[in-house]
Amino acid sequence: MPRHVVAAGDAGQPVRGPLPRTRGRQRTHLPVEVAYVAALSRVRIVGTGLIGTSIGLAIRDRGVEVSLSDPSPTAVALAADLGAGRLATDDDPAPELIVVAAPPDVTGDVVAQQLTRFPQATVTDVASVKRVIAHELAEAGADASRYVGGHPMAGRERSGAISGRSDLFQGRPWVVVPTSNSHPGRVEQVCALAELAGAVVTRMEAAEHDAAVAAVSHVPQVAASLVASRLRELPTESVALAGQGLRDVTRIAASDPALWTQILVGNASAVRDILAELARDLGGVVAALDAIGDNPDALAPGARGVLAALVADGNAGHARIPGKHGLTAVAYGVVTVVVADEPGTVARLLHDIGAEGVNMEDLHIEHEVGRQVGIVQVSVVPQAVEPLIEALRRRGWNVRD
Amino acid sequence: MPRHVVAAGDAGQPVRGPLPRTRGRQRTHLPVEVAYVAALSRVRIVGTGLIGTSIGLAIRDRGVEVSLSDPSPTAVALAADLGAGRLATDDDPAPELIVVAAPPDVTGDVVAQQLTRFPQATVTDVASVKRVIAHELAEAGADASRYVGGHPMAGRERSGAISGRSDLFQGRPWVVVPTSNSHPGRVEQVCALAELAGAVVTRMEAAEHDAAVAAVSHVPQVAASLVASRLRELPTESVALAGQGLRDVTRIAASDPALWTQILVGNASAVRDILAELARDLGGVVAALDAIGDNPDALAPGARGVLAALVADGNAGHARIPGKHGLTAVAYGVVTVVVADEPGTVARLLHDIGAEGVNMEDLHIEHEVGRQVGIVQVSVVPQAVEPLIEALRRRGWNVRD
Structure with missing residues (x-):
């Protein structure tokens, strides 16, 4: 109790x-x-x-x-x-x-x-x-x-x-x-x-709550839907170039339209406020790209600065997202292993990681286009990276790092 | 050869x-x-x-x-x-x-x-x-x-x-x-x-290539950076409400600003074209939310339709992203297991999955705020879902489905 x-x-x-x-x-x-x-x-x-x-x-x-x-x-x-x-x-x-x-x-x-x-x-x-x-x-x-x-x-x-x-x-x-x-x-x-x-x-407070869920949930949903929408008219060969970045950004774009219409309607003004800021920044990016156009050598005062600030500001916002267990984000180390795409392979890998006493903080599997292999990225605390790489190699795994 | x-x-x-x-x-x-x-x-x-x-x-x-x-x-x-x-x-x-x-x-x-x-x-x-x-x-x-x-x-x-x-x-x-x-x-x-x-x-062709990478790589990067940027000023308690959706959408927002400035400058006009379309759709969403404002019951003709179309169009675009091995996306079934957050636990789970002869198509681990437990979502082909759930329960796992 x-x-x-x-x-x-x-x-x-x-x-x-x-x-x-x-x-x-x-x-x-x-x-x-x-x-x-x-x-x-x-x-x-x-x-x-x-x-x-x-x-x-x-x-x-x-x-x-x-x-x-x-x-x-x-x-x-x-x-x-x-x-x-x-x-x-x-x-x-x-x-x-x-x-x-x-x-x-x-x-x-x-x-x-x-x-x-x-x-x-x-x-x-x-x-x-x-x-x-x-x-x-x-x-x-x-x-x-x-x-x-x-x-x-x-x-x-x-x-x-x-x-x-x-x-x-x-x-x-x-x-x-x-x-x-x-x-x-x-x-x-x-x-x-x-x-x-x-x-x-x-x-x-209610306003704080609504602004919070707008920022951490409703605006990301809108952004994911907008990015995914752009793929509708893309040639199949072009969509085939998709990598993990696109998959991650658009995963929640598969959400239910009826449910999300209700949510967005219910939080309209808080979502609008953040989207308006986002649209303002986006307008700046479009203008900068417009100034550069087809000639990267063109004199476009400030344009590069706008693009660099876009990505740097994203870095700063991203760094605020807490990691597991509600703690501040930890920069985990990543160990990358190439594995055969067969039942039990990842299990054997994770068994070996567990046998080394290493706690896996996150796991990411990427399958490779046209090949029956997968790339497994295991996140661990930074001090565990080197010993783990050594141990996995000793156990015969194809570790990339 | x-x-x-x-x-x-x-x-x-x-x-x-x-x-x-x-x-x-x-x-x-x-x-x-x-x-x-x-x-x-x-x-x-x-x-x-x-x-x-x-x-x-x-x-x-x-x-x-x-x-x-x-x-x-x-x-x-x-x-x-x-x-x-x-x-x-x-x-x-x-x-x-x-x-x-x-x-x-x-x-x-x-x-x-x-x-x-x-x-x-x-x-x-x-x-x-x-x-x-x-x-x-x-x-x-x-x-x-x-x-x-x-x-x-x-x-x-x-x-x-x-x-x-x-x-x-x-x-x-x-x-x-x-x-x-x-x-x-x-x-x-x-x-x-x-x-x-x-x-x-x-x-x-060059134009097709540049438009393709703009859509599947450069525009998602810009969107992730824009969404993450909005978190800079958010109160810490609000950022703490972040879930997996936000984490996925903003993962690539951690990218290097110098590198990405160079990439965006080099593909300025193709990225601009897609971002301009995205900005137009975003403007429609902002206008719809504006029309609804703080009163969800207000008469806002067409506003709900704009929001529903946003999410539905995102569904359509998302469905075109190919799955593993370059094949068309398959709707995998998901089996959700609650596990203790200790070394070797996920390995034991995956060992048991492998032992049942089931090939894992994807794996997603979510840690829960403030608790030493994790939620493991295992994607498998749809026909493997029911037998796997049964088998895992028999082996003593806490399966949610």
Whole structure:
């Protein structure tokens, strides 16, 4: 059990004593003088799709009584059968916390309904954009002191209760987004929920959250789609020159148009702001390339500087992306091995790496066009590179470095 | 030896008889009536950096006499010591083929010098942009019938002779780019060189080549840099929400600004053309998001359609990227396994996969923020998914699907 789920039934009551602590980076942001002890004994989940069902599965075996509801009787029955909780009834005691896991475009309405129906309960949601929900609640005149937004940053390619997993949120960020009116004790309850589900809690304001997901998720999606779109008319021989760089940049371009339309619509202004900056920089790049044109020797004052700054600025931004386990990015060393493309070959390689006591930080496999060989790039901490190369060569591997 | 390296010393002489064939897609593009037999007994490599040295290493043990030259006596001596060839002298018999592997910005000049110095020889190069080289040769009044452009699409993060590898071109595309004046026999010689080095030959015209690399390499680089640039000013807590999508899109944003400035300058107009299209689409997206703004319920005619088309067009372009071994992309099935983040764990997993006789098409490891566990996604052919899941569960693995 998380440290601050220590008592039941006293949501929102100030308690003096040792501070509850959330994991990781956020702990210094907690209020210093007064802490609220969160209680989670009765949770109601409204919406039993992938996320709602997974939350039920994750918290039900942690001592929480979970009731489930959904407009679809089939969906809610399935979630209950899968063990996410029991079907909600009208005779249920009032829940302490209600999790609205409805589609983003109806989340605001459902949250408002639940706030009205259960006048003592805290209500949270899981929508991937947050300002629009708070806005809708304000317009509906809902009791915003009992609403705390949430965004568990986990998902799957599949949807529905059937795809629910109790470990879906393990180690993933779960952004808790209080409104300016959210009661601190209610905020603690939602943090407790996220931690019970195994997630890492990060608190943010709605605008900050929406700008963050615009930058780290929505804008990259737009960029990947735009780059991939350019391949539609390219001759087949030309597309065949694609390497790993293009594959990486465009991987998420395979995403679902309907889902992404909904996401982009919900976060339109934050995405627009960043894309407008990006478009401004892109305009500068196009102008610089235009000035150079077909003659690289032409006098094009500043053009080379614009192009160099583009790539250098990208370096600077890229360096800020954290590495594994939420730590700052580490410059891992890469060991490159040429292997036959046969069952078991990579396994034997990784077995040999493990036998040397080296922990693999990342692994990248590139297949070569027209050849039955693969290039395996193994990332390890820098000090492991040289010993590993030596050891693998001794074991007969074709190591490139 | 490649099939069409059948005689020496007769470069450019028409021969009647069985057609020489190059591998793969291009074979139907060969001239039908007259074929030229390529000869490669004496090759001179001018420029002994990574690419020049690797070419020497790759072809020297294939029966070709390789001589090396470089403006730097140290660089050429190192390449010779590494086994890439012997130092060129003034008494050498004239080479049949000269490979100019100089930096892109001096390639045109060096090619022109070599054409003049060796009036019988074929000259090729390795620069990553091709129109500008042909242009420079035309301006210099060089004998374009003996020049055939080349672009081996292989490289490493490190440069210099010391990083040279005989297998650098194994299975990689090598684009052969004749000018309109290139003699067919000379073209065959350059194809023979690429095949000797283990590469897969693709023939293209210069404009087609430059447009292709702009789309599959240079534009993705610009897009990755632009997206990564936006992270510079983002709060640390916001960057911490980064997931695998952002990591993939921005991986190549870590590239070298000096190198990429040179590449973008050399292919300015082709890159500009595609970026201008991308900017036009981006402008449409920004306008659509602007029309929606902070109110997803606002009447914004067509805005949702623009966003849906953006993602759908990206789907269509992404679907054209070939999969491994140059085949059309296959929709692999993915098996997801949660593993402890300890040395040897992934190896044991892959050993078990190999033991089931399943060939892994790709492997993706995602570490989870703040947790010592990893998520391993194994791509296999669709029909292997269900049996593999069953087998892995039987072997005690925590399989998510």
